[in-house]
Amino acid sequence: MNEKQFLNELNGRLASLDPQERKNLLAEYQAHFAIGKERGKSEEEVAFDLGDMGELVADIYLLKDEQLTPVKNNRRKYWLIGGLILVIVFLVVPFLLMMIAFFILSV
Template structure:
């Protein structure tokens, strides 16, 4: 594979990366070829030592997605970073299942917190609206107990929501940390392969 073929393949596989970032990457790899040629190496030898453009593009795309998720926190960005990370290796595919399970549990906890909060508010409102609409609202407990239960449920839901928020931040941070570590490991293996060639 010569320089033109390498650069075309690399560019083609850098989807979801902004044009400005692609230009920087192209400039860097162009520089590798210039330096290699100055050292008397052939374009084919340089391309071989750099590795497969498709693999390089996957790593660069994953790196970009991770940096984007770290700088702009959103579920969309972390989702894209995880998907890009999964494309880097089989081990990541294995970890995708537990990650999805943890996210599912977290969504369930948020839903429970929301249900407790709304349920508590509903009980308190129902207690106050019972005298106005006795035909629609029936409560078999004293109004003081009813209000206490409502406030207790709302408080439990609010505390649960705060806990879920902290858990979400922790999971986000740990996911970014894992993906960065994974890329370092993969890059280390790639560098070892380059040194052997």
């Protein structure tokens, strides 16, 4: 597989990514080919050295998912905080109001 074929296939398999992100990744792999050519390798050798296209694409998407994980964790934090606020509003506040009313009425 030559450079053009490699980049076209990679571009097709990364179609679901943001266009700017895809452009950056393609530029990165073009740089791999340029470096390989400078070192005297053929385009086919560089493509072979980069590895299986399926594994390469899977790794790219895996890295993208790992970058999104902190956002998912933040969502969980917000839900937890919201739940705690609801517990305080609906359980603790009425209990405190009952205690205050009890002490006021008992005096």
